[in-house]
Amino acid sequence: MIEATSTGVILSVYLQPRASKTEFVGVHGDALKFRVAAPPVEGKANLALCQYLAKLFALPQGAVSVYAGPASRNKRIQLIGVTEGFLRTTFNLPKV
Numbered sequence: 001m002i003e004a005t006s007t008g009v010i011l012s013v014y015l016q017p018r019a020s021k022t023e024f025v026g027v028h029g030d031a032l033k034f035r036v037a038a039p040p041v042e043g044k045a046n047l048a049l050c051q052y053l054a055k056l057f058a059l060p061q062g063a064v065s066v067y068a069g070p071a072s073r074n075k076r077i078q079l080i081g082v083t084e085g086f087l088r089t090t091f092n093l094p095k096v
Contacts (some may be wrong), residue, residue, distance in 0.1 A: 001030055002087050007064070008080040009087060015073050017045035022052050024091065031074065032091060046070055049077070057082055057090075 001083060003010045013033040019035030026033055040050035050064040057064075069075035079087075087093070 001027070001032060001093070003086050004084040005078075008078065008082050009084050010067055011077045011087070013049070013075045015045060015049055015075055015076050017073075022048055024056075027093070043070065045066065046075070047076075053077065053079065 014028040014031040015039040016035045036048040038044040054064045063080040067076040067078040
């Protein structure tokens with residue numbers, strides 16, 4: 001779900017596009033589930049997710065990117081400058 005790297009973390013994400021609002025929902029299997037209001041057309045849902053995460057963690061837009069799965073609901077999102085412990089606290093996840 002959360003993989004620590006030398007520069008930050010990589011999140012496993014399940015993304016639901018075309019929702020009524022953009023928000024964190026909870027855990028979906030082995031991933032964090034997010035809903036975004038944007039449609040899954042021309043990368044708009046991916047961009048909305050990256051913007052949401054950047055705002056949530058007060059990161060520059062360039063510090064958040066889709067690492068894998070740009071055309072899938074199951075994605076891996078790279079966050080630079082964030083620690084695993086901080087994410088676990090933010091999303092109220094148990095420590096492993």
